[in-house]
Amino acid sequence: MAKILIIAEHCDGIVNPSTAKCVACAAEITDASIDVAVFAENGETVVGEVAAMGSVDKVIQVNNNTNTRALAAVIAPQVVALADGYSHIFGPSTTFGKDLMPRVAALMDVNQLSDIMEVLGSHRFKRPIYAGNAVVTVEAPQDKPVIATVRIASYKAVPSDGSAKIESASPDAEIPGHTRFVEVLSGESDRPDLQTASLVVSGGRALSSEEDFNIIYELADTIGAGAGASRAAVDAGYAPNEMQVGQTGKIIAPDLYIAIGISGAIQHLTGIKDAGTIVAINKDPEAPIFEVADIGLVGDLFDMVPELTAALS
Amino acid sequence: MEKILVGLKRVVDYNVRVRVRSDGNGIETDGVKMSINPFDEIALEEALRIKERGEASEVIVVSIGSADAQQQLRTGLAMGADRAILVNSDTAPDPLTTAKTLLALIEKEGIDLVILGKQAIDEDNNQTGQMLAAIWGRPQATFASEIEFSGESARVTREVDAGLEVIEVDMPAVVTCDLRLNEPRYVKLPDIMKAKKKPLDEIAMADLDVQPESTVSAISFEPPAEREKGVMLDDVAGLVVALKDKGLL
Numbered sequence: 001m002a003k004i005l006i007i008a009e010h011c012d013g014i015v016n017p018s019t020a021k022c023v024a025c026a027a028e029i030t031d032a033s034i035d036v037a038v039f040a041e042n043g044e045t046v047v048g049e050v051a052a053m054g055s056v057d058k059v060i061q062v063n064n065n066t067n068t069r070a071l072a073a074v075i076a077p078q079v080v081a082l083a084d085g086y087s088h089i090f091g092p093s094t095t096f097g098k099d100l101m102p103r104v105a106a107l108m109d110v111n112q113l114s115d116i117m118e119v120l121g122s123h124r125f126k127r128p129i130y131a132g133n134a135v136v137t138v139e140a141p142q143d144k145p146v147i148a149t150v151r152i153a154s155y156k157a158v159p160s161d162g163s164a165k166i167e168s169a170s171p172d173a174e175i176p177g178h179t180r181f182v183e184v185l186s187g188e189s190d191r192p193d194l195q196t197a198s199l200v201v202s203g204g205r206a207l208s209s210e211e212d213f214n215i216i217y218e219l220a221d222t223i224g225a226g227a228g229a230s231r232a233a234v235d236a237g238y239a240p241n242e243m244q245v246g247q248t249g250k251i252i253a254p255d256l257y258i259a260i261g262i263s264g265a266i267q268h269l270t271g272i273k274d275a276g277t278i279v280a281i282n283k284d285p286e287a288p289i290f291e292v293a294d295i296g297l298v299g300d301l302f303d304m305v306p307e308l309t310a311a312l313s
Numbered sequence: 314m315e316k317i318l319v320g321l322k323r324v325v326d327y328n329v330r331v332r333v334r335s336d337g338n339g340i341e342t343d344g345v346k347m348s349i350n351p352f353d354e355i356a357l358e359e360a361l362r363i364k365e366r367g368e369a370s371e372v373i374v375v376s377i378g379s380a381d382a383q384q385q386l387r388t389g390l391a392m393g394a395d396r397a398i399l400v401n402s403d404t405a406p407d408p409l410t411t412a413k414t415l416l417a418l419i420e421k422e423g424i425d426l427v428i429l430g431k432q433a434i435d436e437d438n439n440q441t442g443q444m445l446a447a448i449w450g451r452p453q454a455t456f457a458s459e460i461e462f463s464g465e466s467a468r469v470t471r472e473v474d475a476g477l478e479v480i481e482v483d484m485p486a487v488v489t490c491d492l493r494l495n496e497p498r499y500v501k502l503p504d505i506m507k508a509k510k511k512p513l514d515e516i517a518m519a520d521l522d523v524q525p526e527s528t529v530s531a532i533s534f535e536p537p538a539e540r541e542k543g544v545m546l547d548d549v550a551g552l553v554v555a556l557k558d559k560g561l562l
């Protein structure tokens with residue numbers, strides 16, 4: 001029987017949806033018990049939310065005043081101290097999980113598996129490589145715990161229909177003081193979170209200025225969508241980095257993705273492979289984005305986008 | 314600080330459209346252009362700038378893999394690294410083995426700062442820096458977009474999902490680079506000539522007392538699922554109708 005530990009991701013007392021998606025992945029492993037660990041300074045509300053997630057058997061609450069911020073160097077030794085008896089330890093492949101899980105694995109002297117997109121067995125998984133240009137089936141060694149990140153765009157969050165038991169733990173771990181949190185600088189936005197929004201509107205280099213990028217926000221706000229950007233648009237300073245979609249940005253799976261003035265480089269496409277419907281607006285009929293778009297419109301975005309916004313207002 | 318170690322992985326160039334081999338046993342690599350992993354070029358550029366600011370005295374580039382990686386190391390020397398180390402390994406090393414090899418070099422050379430890419434674009438693992446920091450028992454500053462040194466510590470701005478996070482780490486430390494940390498310099502012809510005279514040492518992984526890990530093994534490869542061919546519409550009115558018909562708006 002598999003015994004799985006999931007590391008919850010949360011911030012400011014709110015669980016990140018990535019946690020319920022990790023649970024969904026773990027639940028694909030047959031005959032598994034699923035525990036979720038919440039490392040926080042004071043995790044009461046988070047623990048409550050996690051306990052309500054379907055398929056979760058137990059929530060392990062680790063309250064500790066070093067856990068105010070999710071620093072990998074601080075959390076990893078605590079995870080290792082809890083790891084005994086678990087056959088699998090999963091975290092999300094968000095920047096939180098990517099930072100943490102390899103550190104956990106190395107402290108346990110095992111390799112780590114990145115971006116599980118499909119479970120084929122307790123030790124057999126599919127994962128994307130080469131920016132999603134290939135999918136590899138991998139087998140993890142049977143005699144070691146499987147430490148992995150879950151590609152959250154591949155999973156739908158489990159419903160909140162559970163009632164797991166809650167336990168407190170104080171793992172015996174040496175917490176290093178060599179890494180200190182200073183601050184987070186993030187643009188405040190009322191738009192839906194890019195990683196969970198069901199509708200996303202993204203703009204590319206063609207937007208040509210931060211000011212022009214407003215037409216992306218106007219369309220997004222009109223339909224209640226999250227807003228994204230290509231790397232070129234972020235590099236040029238038209239949009240902040242947390243909006244980047246793609247291989248090195250966010251991997252998303254909205255029901256509708258509207259790509260505006262984005263050429264469709266492979267590194268961008270890898271971020272939207274799981275989108276339900278892809279719409280592309282581009283003035284170049286040869287743009288590679290049209291090879292993956294379900295609906296394409298050739299034309300000038302500066303005419304078409306305001307027209308679309310007006311039609312939907 | 315004295316020495317900075319930079320990892321350069323040889324990977325399929327990012328412009329190549331990678332294909333799965335028809336027998337499903339791997340990736341088509343015959344005649345395919347190979348390059349330095351793009352994040353590693355950024356890592357090296359950052360190390361060179363730190364040295365040029367007078368904050369470090371030597372930049373060492375290392376690659377672990379087949380002898381072919383000499384090419385990428387020579388490019389690294391031409392960019393400005395002082396010397397190069399090739400750790401020979403017949404099999405492509407997994408991230409934990411790579412981290413252990415880098416740690417062996419750190420101990421041998423006495424390294425103060427390690428700068429790696431955040432991920433190698435072949436396997437997209439995004440692990441090695443974190444693993445190295447773990448087994449070295451030192452801080453990790455991953456996905457860096459800005460690094461600033463002050464005495465015995467560094468302030469690093471990290472690209473995280475929520476935006477930009479600033480952390481402070483004590484030295485020595487491992488930093489992994491994101492794309493916006495800098496723009497790597499171009500190599501000039503005279504530098505390529507000069508680089509030929511710079512030292513490039515080869516050492517076998519076994520001589521560093523590192524044993525390859527029993528690891529996750531690849532069973533088969535397949536191309537990603539294809540999307541169905543879409544439709545081209547003439548105007549915005551048509552798009553609005555199509556989206557409403559699909560129930561998306």
Ligand SMILES: Cc1cc2nc3c(=O)[nH]c(=O)nc-3n(C[C@H](O)[C@H](O)[C@H](O)COP(=O)(O)OP(=O)(O)OC[C@H]3O[C@@H](n4cnc5c(N)ncnc54)[C@H](O)[C@@H]3O)c2cc1C
Pocket residue numbers: 203204205206229230231232233244245246247248249250260261262263264265266267268271281282283284287299300301302327351352434
């Ligand atoms: C290691 C690595 C990782 C990367 N990771 C990412 C990533 O995570 N995400 C990402 O997006 N990129 C990533 N990239 C960059 C990627 O290769 C492309 O350079 C980038 O996606 C291009 O952005 P773009 O489509 O906005 O710009 P461009 O390629 O310049 O395309 C602009 C498009 O706008 C169209 N256009 C211009 N004017 C108009 C107009 N008036 N109306 C309508 N259309 C117009 C043009 O026809 C063109 O197709 C990465 C690259 C590397 C090397």
Ligand SMILES: Nc1ncnc2c1ncn2[C@@H]1O[C@H](COP(=O)(O)O)[C@@H](O)[C@H]1O
Pocket residue numbers: 319320321322323350352353356375376377378406408411428429430431432433434436437438439440441442
């Ligand atoms: N074989 C290698 N040789 C040198 N550096 C490597 C090697 N493998 C990984 N690295 C470094 O580790 C980073 C992250 O790689 P990965 O964890 O494989 O995604 C890369 O960007 C390199 O800087």
